[in-house]
Amino acid sequence: MSDAIDAGGAPRPVGSYPHARRVGNLLFLSGIGPRDPESNAVPGNEYAADGSVLRHDIGAQAHAVFANVRAVLEASGARWEDLVDVTVFLTDMARDFKGYNAVWSEHFPEPAAAPCRTTLGIDALPTPIAIELKCIAAFKE
Structure with missing residues (x-):
C-alpha cells in the first residue's frame, strides 16, 4: 500500500505522476x-528571442531545486x-558540477550527516532546466 503526495507548494x-509516494517509512520523490x-519560470535562465536558452545559472537553479524538494x-x-x-541530473557536468557542489555544501555542511548522492551528466531534461533531483527520504518512526 502506498500514498501519493501532491505538494501544492x-x-x-510535467507529466501524469505525483510529487512523491510514501511506502511504509520511505518517501520516494519524483524528479524535482x-x-x-507560481510562475513556472526557470531561475537563472537567459533566453534568446526565439525562446532558446542562451545561458543558465546553476547556482540559482540549485537553490531553487532545493527549495522545491x-x-x-x-x-x-x-x-x-x-x-x-x-x-542529481546535470545537463552540463563539465560546466556545472563545481557550482552545484558548492550549493550542496551550503545545504549539507556536514558530509557525515548528508544523504548519499550520485551525480549524472545527461543530454537534456524535459523542460529548459539544467538540474533535476530524484530523492528518497526515510521517516523516523
Whole structure:
C-alpha cells in the first residue's frame, strides 16, 4: 500500500505522476526541478528571442531545486534531515558540477550527516532546466 503526495507548494509535475509516494517509512520523490511554483519560470535562465536558452545559472537553479524538494518533503510530513539518497541530473557536468557542489555544501555542511548522492551528466531534461533531483527520504518512526 502506498500514498501519493501532491505538494501544492512545488511546481506542477510535467507529466501524469505525483510529487512523491510514501511506502511504509520511505518517501520516494519524483524528479524535482528548479521551476518556480507560481510562475513556472526557470531561475537563472537567459533566453534568446526565439525562446532558446542562451545561458543558465546553476547556482540559482540549485537553490531553487532545493527549495522545491523541501516543499515536497514538508507536504509529505518529512524533513530535510530525512533525506537518505539523492540522484542529481546535470545537463552540463563539465560546466556545472563545481557550482552545484558548492550549493550542496551550503545545504549539507556536514558530509557525515548528508544523504548519499550520485551525480549524472545527461543530454537534456524535459523542460529548459539544467538540474533535476530524484530523492528518497526515510521517516523516523
